Amino acid sequence: MLRWLIAILFLANLLAFVVVRGVFGPTPTASGREPNHMSRQVHPDWLKVRPVTATEAADQAVVGAAAPAAPIAASALPQ
Known part of the structure; x- marks a missing residue:
């Protein structure tokens, strides 16, 4: 069997x-499967760089910071 x-x-x-x-x-x-790939690249002069506003930055996670408090209202369970 080993043979x-x-x-x-x-x-x-x-x-x-x-x-x-x-x-x-x-x-x-x-070889390149898409020879026209280089001709379809986004032109760098079309790109616009804009600063992030405060409202957009609120959704971003801060690396190294404490986890934000969840906006959940908690109450005691009835027995």
Whole structure:
């Protein structure tokens, strides 16, 4: 049984080596799959940088600060 396992692993490695060497053709990552990708890039002069307002900053998490208190009203449960 071990002989068959070794033979199968050897053949799988041989097949992987053949595929990597390009016997079945070039790999998909060998060349650009989207040649027009560079021509469709966003132009940097179109981008606008604006400061964050106070209302927008309220939604942002502050790294290293304590967790904000949840706006939940709690009451005692009736027994």
